[in-house]
Amino acid sequence: MSTTITPATQQAIADVAEADEVEVDRAVRRARVARERWAAQPIRHRAAALRRIADAVRADLENLAGFFATA
Numbered sequence: 001m002s003t004t005i006t007p008a009t010q011q012a013i014a015d016v017a018e019a020d021e022v023e024v025d026r027a028v029r030r031a032r033v034a035r036e037r038w039a040a041q042p043i044r045h046r047a048a049a050l051r052r053i054a055d056a057v058r059a060d061l062e063n064l065a066g067f068f069a070t071a
Contacts, residue, residue, distance in 0.1 A: 004014040019027070038046065057064065 002016050002018055003012045004016055005011065006013050
């Protein structure tokens, strides 16, 4: 585990798991498969998914803004 520190305040903001080469390779392979599956989706499905994400961000904007302002 590594701790991420914000340079502005020197406070710890997150603990991040470390990975070895095998774990990183596995994650990259999975990300490539996910990218291929995403690209294979019709544009209307991808657009709808992105709209849902945008709606979720807008719905929680105040909380997100507070998080990023203190991070």
